[in-house]
Amino acid sequence: MAGVFKTVTFMVLVFAAVVFAEDYDVGDDLEWTRPTDLEYYTTWAAGKTFRVGDELEFDFLAGRHDVALVSKDAYENCEKAKPIRLMTTPPVKIMLNTTGPQYFICTFGDHCRFGQKLAVDVVGAGGATTPGAGSTTPGAAGTPPTTPGAGTTTTTTTPPAGSAASSLGGATFLVAFVSAVVALF
Numbered sequence: 001m002a003g004v005f006k007t008v009t010f011m012v013l014v015f016a017a018v019v020f021a022e023d024y025d026v027g028d029d030l031e032w033t034r035p036t037d038l039e040y041y042t043t044w045a046a047g048k049t050f051r052v053g054d055e056l057e058f059d060f061l062a063g064r065h066d067v068a069l070v071s072k073d074a075y076e077n078c079e080k081a082k083p084i085r086l087m088t089t090p091p092v093k094i095m096l097n098t099t100g101p102q103y104f105i106c107t108f109g110d111h112c113r114f115g116q117k118l119a120v121d122v123v124g125a126g127g128a129t130t131p132g133a134g135s136t137t138p139g140a141a142g143t144p145p146t147t148p149g150a151g152t153t154t155t156t157t158t159p160p161a162g163s164a165a166s167s168l169g170g171a172t173f174l175v176a177f178v179s180a181v182v183a184l185f
């Protein structure tokens with residue numbers, strides 16, 4: 001009987017973890033393109049809280065743009081030569097699975113220099129930033145540092161089982177819970 005209960009609890013919590021993860025359409029209506037406003041994607045990212053487990057979706061015309069995951073340096077200087085990862089087939093979906101800043105640019109023409117670049121700062125459980133090694137407030141190039149925690153204090157003092165998921169990043173939560181369940185059996 002206990003086994004059934006555990007299984008049900010597990011399924012409910014997995015569902016909760018999935019529900020609380022957010023999918024972001026990068027750039028909203030403009031999608032992923034060369035903007036007329038240099039700060040367009042900086043503005044788009046400002047005020048959003050990106051958490052582990054959330055997903056970024058870049059939509060663009062194939063062959064006109066691409067998505068390069070790059071270093072902070074490459075982001076700031078629009079250095080296109082050696083991206084960490086280059087993704088060319090839309091839609092490009094990026095699962096945010098680590099905390100800390102992540103940088104994306106388009107490698108076509110001058111697109112990056114014209115503002116087709118995105119920096120996001122990914123936070124983990126409860127909105128607390130776990131500053132990765134060497135992460136100095138992301139985006140010296142213009143991303144306003146979203147004073148971690150200041151705006152989004154989700155007053156969590158021993159939350160009931162149901163609301164636990166909301167205060168945790170989806171993926172982190174999932175991994176932690178799966179580990180717990182495996183340990184139980």
Ligand SMILES: [Cu+2]
Nearest residue numbers: 065106108111
């Ligand atoms: Cu482009």
